[in-house]
Amino acid sequence: MKNLLTTMALSVSLLCNAQPSDIFKPGKSVDLRVPSTPLIVSDPYLSIWSPYDKLTDGTTEHWTGAPKPLLGALRVDGKCYRFLGQNKLDLHAIVPMTDVEIWEGAYTLKHPSGDWTNINFNESGWERGKAAFGSPDMPRISTKWKDENTxxxxxxSFDISNLDITDDFYLIYSHDDVFELxxxxxxxxxxxETWKDNVHLKLSDAAKKMLRKGKNTIAAHCHNTTGGAYVDFGLYREKKDAVKFSTEAVQKAADVLATSSYYTFTCGPVELDLVFTAxxxxxxxxxxxxxVNYISxxxxxxxxxxxDVQLYFETTPELTINESTQPTTACTFSKNGITYVEAGSIDQPICDRKGDGICADWGYAYLAGVNGAGKSTSLGDYSEMKRAFIKDGRLxxxxxxxxxxQPENxxxxxxxxxxxxxxxxxxxxFLMLGYDDIYSLEYMYEKRMGYWKHDGQVTIFDAFEKLRDNYLPIMNRCRAFDEMIYDDAEQAGGKKYAEICSAAYRQVISAHKLFTDxxxxxxxxxxxxxxxxCVNTVDLTYPSAPLFLTYNPDLAKAMMTSxxxxxxxxxxxxxFPAHDLGTxxxxxxxxxxxxxxIEEGGNMVILTAAIAKIEGNADYAKKYWDLLTTWTxxxxxxxxxxxxxxxxxxFAGHWAHNANLSIKAIMGIAGYSEMARMLGYEDVAxxxxxxxxxxxxxxEQMANEGDHYRLAFDRKNTWSQKYNMIWDKMWGLDLFPNNVIEKEVNYYLTKQNLYGLPLDSRKEYTKSDWIIWSASxxxxxxxFGKxxxxLYKYVNETVSRVPISDWHYTDSGKMVGFxxxxxxGGYWMPVLMDKTYENR
Structure with missing residues (x-):
């Protein structure tokens, strides 16, 4: 197979030696509205997104939904236009949440009789407990409530002595799962059924009329479906003298390509082009x-x-903590021509907190400005910093x-x-934003640094200086890479497919951490x-592999070697192989x-065979041949x-006699044979x-149901996507007789819904990665375009505004989970096949 990386490197080299391109305009025009736009991303912890059509519609957030605020404004002839993020509310607590005060309320775990939400309801039969209410893995839990399906x-209840309904009031709540207030x-x-932290609900004029002087009551009901459980809420009033960038810039364009998100705004008589590049x-x-990411x-x-124009950009130490109550420290300094504002948690619990929906609370975030005329960075009072900029464009x-x-400070x-x-x-x-996690994770009881550090030989300041000194070449390389990702996908599957891949790239990369043992x-x-x-889950490696098999098989190996x-x-x-290596x-x-x-055994053997076929040798397989033999x-x-x-x-339930799982076993055995032949083991092959x-x-005989093949061998009138069969087509083995693939594809076309092909006959939901494998x-x-x-319609229209959910309902377009x-990364299967056939 042709060395794709050499080809790509040559094209990038030629471009970097040419005249600089317009790095502020996307190399490809994109129509897709992504559910959430990547802004500052690197790994599972440095991950900031905008889940809105307009960059000014709300606060930027971590993939978990936790606020990670970025704010930007352009001052033009003395008038400020906000182009990024939402003004942080300057709120006074009427009844605070637990990040400020451990409050007490009445509660019951039984369905109450009567009008339990009424202000005058007799709650004497209820228990008294302190917030927050929920499972022990949640923050600030004082009253435990954790059982599933409860x-x-x-x-x-609380009193309001001075009530002015011209004020702006906000209910703030956190919940897990189904919640009513x-x-x-x-x-x-x-x-x-969802779970969110610190949701801010501004009271409408009608809702404000529900408030009264004297006694008031907030009542809440939460149902825990599964996993974590949580309830916390409070009521707040916005301060009258709050400092805001009230005027919004007019967003004219938004395009998301592989490494960069492009925006254009009108700010009165000027236009602003803004590019976020990872x-x-x-x-x-x-x-x-x-x-480290660029903001150009x-x-x-x-x-x-x-x-007369001044640009303002802001973040806060919230980037560096998991819970708003965690104390932070921040400072300013200059080093080798760059001025930094540094922030981090005081405690620095390196690799201490493990789990799923969490943010990092160790390491240090850096806002970095390259020294130059008119440029400055600063650290100071949140409101007064903006007041100074609004007044005269300074910090x-x-x-x-x-x-x-305290969060308010x-x-x-x-x-x-x-x-x-x-x-x-x-x-x-341009300016830069980065994060030094000191140590990235713990592997086999030893803390390991990120790859870029080369075991401590490179510091975060070296990294910032490298990106500063190579800004234009790197930006041009990113532009060339974006165009390659788009062009390869367009050739393999058309414009809509190319836009989907462009939107997916940074999500795939940023769900990983690269290091060495x-x-x-x-x-x-x-x-x-x-x-x-889970960390390094084998059945995540398997679907994500096509991106890496296409462009850098060493990264596929790097997921498998451990x-x-x-x-x-x-x-x-x-x-058989392990499922994961921990949390x-x-x-x-x-x-x-x-x-x-069978799942993990098939995954590992198939992917090892795929690497061998791409590299034209089975050297990687030979090192682990005994294990591959045992698994096969x-x-x-x-x-x-x-x-x-x-x-x-x-998640769909596990049935015995799973036909698609059987295909995985068959393809694993076939892949082992292919590797054995490469190694000269002809008898084994x-x-x-x-x-x-x-x-x-x-x-084929066991699964046959006429015009299609069953979900499970013993289940009549069922069907499922047989996505594991893609390797038979890619490798040209023709193992399955009687046109199995052709019949399956034709049958799938009769089962599609508005937002895609269901996973199987049991539910209307699907996995979008498997859709693309099946479509391939x-x-x-x-x-393929059918x-x-x-699927494009799903990504473009879903109301689930999160980094692309791979598990969604095909009738409503809403995410189920994930x-x-x-x-x-499985979206690249058609590109992988295109490259494979091109070089077969």
Missing amino acids: DIYVRR YLNGEKLVSTG PQLIDDLDLLSTP YRVRSTDKKEH LHPKTKWITR TPAMAYVHNLGKVSSNGKSD KQGNLLFFSKENNSNG IFEYSASGRWNKP YPIANGQLYGGDMP NYLAENGQDPENQLCTDD DKYAAKAKEMAVKW MSPDKAT FIDP KARSVI
Whole structure:
């Protein structure tokens, strides 16, 4: 197979030596409205998104939904236009949440009789308890409530002595899962099944009329479906003298490509171009892993006049903590031509907190401005910093140090560039935002640094200086890479498919952490975001692999090597691979409650074979041949008609005799045969090739249901996506007789819904990565496009505004669960096939 990386590197080199391109305009025009736009991303912890159509519609947030505020404004001839984020509310607590005060309320776990939400309800039979209410894994829990499929009812009464309904009032609440909230008997919140922290609900004029002088009551009901449980809420009044960037810039354009998100705004008589770039070039492991992003900006006059312009950018130490109550420290300093504002938690519990929906609370965030005329950074009072900018376009004199022990005392970390007089020729520059996690994760009881640090030889300041000194070449390389990702996808599957891949790229990369073990092995660990928090899960590696197999197989190996080594060490001695290596960021061994023998065995053998075919040799396989043999023999003995085993789609329920799981076993055996032949083991190759063929023929007979094939061998009138069969087509083995693939694809087309092809006959939900694998079995691009159209419609229209959810309902387009996951690397299966056929 042609060396794709060499080809890409050559094209980038040629571009970087040419005239600079317009880095403020996307290399490709994109129509897709992404559910959430990546802004500042690097790994599962440095991850900031905007889940809105307009960048000004709300506060930027972590993939978990936790606020990670970025704020931007442009001051033009003395008038300020907000172009990024939402004004942080300057609120006074009437009844505070537990981040300020551990409050007490009445509660019951039984369904109450009578009008329990009414202000005058007799709650004497209820228990008294302190907030927050929920499971022990949640923050600030004082009253435990954790059982699945149970309910809690909470009432909280309070007095208001001075009531002015011209004020703005906000209910703030956190919940997990289904939540309802009432103010003096009036229902104001009904969430459905979801979980969110610190939701701000501004009271409407009608809702404000429900407030009264004297006694008031907030009542809440929460149902815990599964997993964590949580209830906390409060009422707040906005301060009358709050400082705001009230005027919104007009957003004219938004385009998301592989490494960059592009925006254009009108700010009165000038236009602002804004580009967020994560230089995650897949062939440059240093850049891929360096946790520093660019924010580029250009301002130009649109009325042929000069205008006086200053740009303001801000974040806060909230970037560095998991809970708002965690104390932080921040400081300012300059080093080698860059001025920094640094912030981090005071406690620095490195790799201490493990789990799923959490943010980092160790390491240090850096807002970095390159020294130059008119540019400055500062640290200081949150409101006064903006007041100074609004007044005359400057920052407050920086505080050298700031300690925060209460959320309301959080400072502003700010950057200003006084661009001076701006004409139609425009002026441009950039700043940087980064995060040094000190140590990234714990692997086999040893804390390991990110790859970019090279075991401590490179500091975060070295990284910032490298990105400063190479800004234009890196931006041009990113532009060339974006165009390559788009063009390859367009060639493989059309414009809509290319836009989906462009939107997915940073999500896939940023769900991983790259590092090396103490032997120097390259390791690339995923976090199972919004699923269970597992680290380096094998059945996430499998669907995500097409992106890496296409452009850098070393990263595919880096996801697999630790699983091989775990078994080779003797710490895992079962005849199939482990499911995971722990819960992120602790990777000391499998923690998942159940094994997936055929699933994980098939995944590892198939991917090893895929690497061998791409590289044209089985050198990687040879190192672990004994393990591959053991796993393949397990597949041969148990894979024809699987028992009641878990598979990667375990959320759908695990049926015995799973036909798609059987295909995985057959393809694993076939892949082992292919590798054996590469190694010169002809007898072994022939034996396992014959076994795979024999099993495939028998499979066709067992699963056949006329015009399609069953979900499970013993279940009549069922069907499922047979996405594991894609390897038979890609490798040209033709194991399955009687046009199985053709019949399946034709049948799928009869089962599609508005937002895609269901996973199987049991439910209307689907997995979008598997849709694209199944669609890749299509005989031509026109047929492939019939599967892509409804999937594009889902991504473009879903009301679930999260980093793309790979598990959604095909009738409503709403997510079921899962977001920000690496598995959508599977979207590159058609590109991988296109490259494979091109070089076969």
